[in-house]
Amino acid sequence: MTEEKAEVPVAVWYFIGATFAGVAPVLFFNFAEWWVKLLFIPVALGLIVAGFVQLRRETGWGKSEGEQPPAT
Numbered sequence: 001m002t003e004e005k006a007e008v009p010v011a012v013w014y015f016i017g018a019t020f021a022g023v024a025p026v027l028f029f030n031f032a033e034w035w036v037k038l039l040f041i042p043v044a045l046g047l048i049v050a051g052f053v054q055l056r057r058e059t060g061w062g063k064s065e066g067e068q069p070p071a072t
Contacts, residue, residue, distance in 0.1 A: 025040045
């Protein structure tokens with residue numbers, strides 16, 4: 001008998017991180033120059049993309065019906 005592991009969702013943490021990266025310049029670096037604040041935009045967008053990639057892995061989007069996930 002094999003016990004199935006309950007997978008902990010990780011993708012949600014990417015989206016939470018993207019939210020914090022998006023608002024961090026206003027909350028923590030309010031007196032910083034405008035270009036410093038603009039540096040956080042690619043970080044937030046990168047976290048959003050990484051979150052969607054991780055979400056795709058977790059949900060199994062894009063797998064054909066005949067393809068089986070690898071046994072662990």
